[in-house]
Amino acid sequence: MSAVVKLHDIHKSFGAIEVLKGVSFEIDRGEVVAIIGRSGSGKSTALRCINRLETIQSGTLEVCGHRLDQPTLDLRALRQDVGMVFQSYNLFPHLTVEQNITLAPRRVKRLPNSQARALAQESLERVGLAEKIDCYPEQLSGGQQQRVAIARSLAMQPKVMLFDEVTSALDPQLTGEVLRVMETLAQGGMTMAVVTHEMTFARRVADRVIFMHQGRVWETGPGEMLENPQTPELQAFLSNGL
Amino acid sequence: MGGSFTVNHFLYLLQGVGWTVVLSALAFALGGVAGFGVMLLRTARSALLRRISFLYVQLIQGTPLLILLFVVYFGLGVVGIELPPLLAAGVSLMVYCSAFLGEIWRGCVESVPRTQWEASEGLALTRWQTLVDVILPQAARIATPPTVGFLVQVLKSTSLASVVGFVELTRAAQVVNNSLFTPFLVFGIAGVLYFALCYPLSRWSRSLERKLNVGRRQAA
Ligand SMILES: Nc1ncnc2c1ncn2[C@@H]1O[C@H](COP(=O)(O)OP(=O)(O)OP(=O)(O)O)[C@@H](O)[C@H]1O
Ligand SMILES: [Mg+2]
Numbered sequence: 001m002s003a004v005v006k007l008h009d010i011h012k013s014f015g016a017i018e019v020l021k022g023v024s025f026e027i028d029r030g031e032v033v034a035i036i037g038r039s040g041s042g043k044s045t046a047l048r049c050i051n052r053l054e055t056i057q058s059g060t061l062e063v064c065g066h067r068l069d070q071p072t073l074d075l076r077a078l079r080q081d082v083g084m085v086f087q088s089y090n091l092f093p094h095l096t097v098e099q100n101i102t103l104a105p106r107r108v109k110r111l112p113n114s115q116a117r118a119l120a121q122e123s124l125e126r127v128g129l130a131e132k133i134d135c136y137p138e139q140l141s142g143g144q145q146q147r148v149a150i151a152r153s154l155a156m157q158p159k160v161m162l163f164d165e166v167t168s169a170l171d172p173q174l175t176g177e178v179l180r181v182m183e184t185l186a187q188g189g190m191t192m193a194v195v196t197h198e199m200t201f202a203r204r205v206a207d208r209v210i211f212m213h214q215g216r217v218w219e220t221g222p223g224e225m226l227e228n229p230q231t232p233e234l235q236a237f238l239s240n241g242l
Numbered sequence: 243m244g245g246s247f248t249v250n251h252f253l254y255l256l257q258g259v260g261w262t263v264v265l266s267a268l269a270f271a272l273g274g275v276a277g278f279g280v281m282l283l284r285t286a287r288s289a290l291l292r293r294i295s296f297l298y299v300q301l302i303q304g305t306p307l308l309i310l311l312f313v314v315y316f317g318l319g320v321v322g323i324e325l326p327p328l329l330a331a332g333v334s335l336m337v338y339c340s341a342f343l344g345e346i347w348r349g350c351v352e353s354v355p356r357t358q359w360e361a362s363e364g365l366a367l368t369r370w371q372t373l374v375d376v377i378l379p380q381a382a383r384i385a386t387p388p389t390v391g392f393l394v395q396v397l398k399s400t401s402l403a404s405v406v407g408f409v410e411l412t413r414a415a416q417v418v419n420n421s422l423f424t425p426f427l428v429f430g431i432a433g434v435l436y437f438a439l440c441y442p443l444s445r446w447s448r449s450l451e452r453k454l455n456v457g458r459r460q461a462a
Contacts, residue, residue, distance in 0.1 A: 053360055079366035090361035094379045103375055104365035149361075156365060 004029050004160055004191050005050060010059035012045055019045050021215040022059070027160070032192045034202035034223075037212035038237060043195045046212065047162050050193065051082040064159050080108065083153030087165040089145045091137040091152070097124070098133045101152045108156070123151040127181045143174030147181055154185075161185065163194040179205075199226060199238070211237065247427055251418050255428075258414025259435050261328075265400045265410055268332040270393060273339020280344025285351055287369070295344070302341035308402050310334040315406040331403035335396065342392060350385040351377055383454060390447035394440045401436075411435060 003026035012020035019042045027033050035043050048054040050063055052075060061068040064081040092100050101123050102116040111119060117133075124130045127147035137145050146166055153161060163182065167175040179198065183205050186192055196202055202209050203223040211219040211234045219225065219234045229235045283295035302310070314337075315330040325333065354377050362372035404413035415432035419425050 051364055053364065076366045076368070079364060082364075084361075084364040086357065086361065088357055090355075090357045092358065092361075092376055092380075094383075104362075104367055107371050107375065108366045152365070 002029060003027060004064050005193065006060070006062045007046070007049070008060045010046070010049060010061060011057045012042075012049060012054060013057055019215050020049070020056075023212075023215070023217055024059075025210055025217055025220065027191060027193060029191055030189045031207045032186045032190075032194065032205055033208050033210060034206035035193060035195045035210045035212060036197070036199070036202060036237070037218075041212040042215045043212050044164050047084075047164050047193060047195055050160075050162055051079055051084050053084075076108070080156060081159045082162060083156060083158035083160070084162040085146070085149050085153055085164070085166045087168050089137070089142070089149045089169075091145055091149055093137050095136075096133070097129075097135050097137070097140075097148050100137070100148060101155045104152070105155050119155055120151075123155040124148070126154055126184075127151045128177075141174060142170050143177045146170065146174075146178045150178075150181055150185075160191045160193070163192065163196070165195050165197065167196070167198060202226065213237075245422060247418075247422060247424065251422070251428075252431070254418060255411065255414050255431060255435060258409060258411035258432075259439070261408070261414075262397065262400050262410040262412075262436075262439070265328065265331055265335070265403060265408070266393070266397045268328075269335030269339055269396055269400065272332060272336035273343055273396070276336055276340030277343030277347060280340050281347040281351060284344060284348040299341045299345055302337060303345070307334065307338050307399055308405065310338055311402055311406055327403065327406050327408035330406055331400070331408050335400065335403075338399070339392075339396060343389065346388050346392060347381065347385055350381040350388075353384055354380045387447050387451040387454060390443055390450060394443045394447070397439055397443070398436060 005027040007026070008024045010020050010023040011018065023042070023046055025033070035046065037043050045054055049056050049061060049068070052068055052073075056069065059069065063078060066073055066078040066081070068078070092103070095103065098117060098120040101120040102111065105111040105119060106113065106116055120133055121130055124133055127150050129144060129147050129151065132140060132144060132148070137148070140148065150166075166182075167178050170178065175198070179201050182192070182194070182201075186205050194201075194206065203226050206223055209221060209223055209225055210217055211225075211229075211231075213231075213233045219229065219231050221230075225234075226238060229238055280295055280299065283291045284299070286292055286295075311331065311334045314334045315325065315327070318325060318330070351373075358376055358380070359372060362376045363369075367375070400410055401412035403410055404416065407413070409417070411432055415428050419428040422428060
């Protein structure tokens with residue numbers, strides 16, 4: 001097994017405030033890693049560093065063979081390899097579902113227009129929404145919008161998927177449908193980093209859990225670590241959260 | 243001297259209306275292109291470009307249009323560049339429009355949430371692709387009412403071009419009045435003609451705004 005995401009001693013500050021204070025972890029090919037932790041512990045920032053939405057101050061960071069700490073980085077090649085799904089879906093409101101999904105493949109990968117619809121159809125089937133292909137985002141429920149956002153990412157055939165609290169804006173019943181899609185992806189062998197507050201999902205689906213605290217990886221282990229926390233901080237986090 | 247207002251006088255004023263429209267269209271077309279450039283610079287990644295374009299906008303917005311006209315018409319004349327009045331007025335108004343339109347459009351581009359940029363960049367779209375395919379279509383919706391509103395301002399501002407001898411509606415009215423000495427009648431008619439040009443635009447701008455608001459409410 002080779003790691004496709006490698007963070008080593010990552011430091012990241014916003015102005016004078018250091019948000020990541022030496023974060024190191026790796027994600028192997030096909031592995032699903034859940035990142036948990038209190039609000040403000042740096043989970044989103046760590047995730048956003050992986051596809052260069054944030055730049056790091058120091059440390060080494062390699063993703064799918066791209067060295068993010070080198071000036072020679074090919075940013076667009078990196079982003080073709082890494083898909084990201086956000087808490088607020090961030091679909092393009094002026095485009096239909098089909099156009100949302102096929103915009104990047106058409107522009108970035110020069111997908112011919114004649115094949116675009118088939119790609120959209122195929123991606124939507126993976127999230128169980130084939131019948132919504134001609135809808136606009138505002139015509140969909142939150143859960144459906146989030147599944148479209150996942151399909152949009154999948155259409156670029158990424159090697160790694162990043163999920164940042166993708167169910168936090170959803171009602172409990174809509175949360176389930178999105179989590180099921182993610183679970184299917186995980187079973188299909190996708191390499192995933194999932195920032196989440198869904199402890200059940202973390203325990204059941206993730207191969208490994210990373211607990212972040214105050215800008216550091218505080219504790220890490222398999223899903224069972226949530227039943228048997230080693231640090232008082234994780235203990236406190238779990239008892240407050242559940 | 244004197245005499246009464248005839249059909250010929252009216253036709254002369256209508257000709258002035260024609261030139262007012264031509265000048266407005268010229269100013270708006272050229273100013274729109276330049277304004278797009280200003281908007282790009284104002285939202286550029288380079289802080290230097292943002293700074294330079296900011297100074298440009300401040301400078302133009304802080305200068306009366308009349309002064310711009312004098313600079314272009316008389317100033318360029320002194321250094322040997324003789325522009326015909328239409329072109330001089332067109333260039334001045336272009337500069338004037340570019341600063342205001344650039345700033346209006348910058349605001350519209352920046353009102354599109356940052357997360358739309360992030361989602362696009364995360365999908366490996368370039369900055370330009372993101373702008374063209376994702377940001378501008380959303381910004382354009384917001385931009386249309388204020389842009390049309392500004393067009394009304396430009397249309398009225400073209401009356402200043404009369405000072406460099408361009409015979410648009412205001413200048414035409416002056417000419418007619420100089421022979422008839424019936425200022426209330428002649429300038430009254432000119433005013434009505436300006437109103438007839440501007441009112442439909444204002445109405446259009448307001449109906450666009452209403453439609454936009456309705457769209458917003460449905461989307462929410
Ligand atoms: N763009 C930014 N500018 C300044 N500070 C920021 C920025 N983004 C995040 N921060 C700060 O960095 C810290 C970590 O933020 P981050 O979003 O990574 O936390 P998080 O673990 O994802 O929290 P949450 O669970 O609330 O999403 C917070 O204190 C936050 O205020
Ligand atoms: Mg976060």
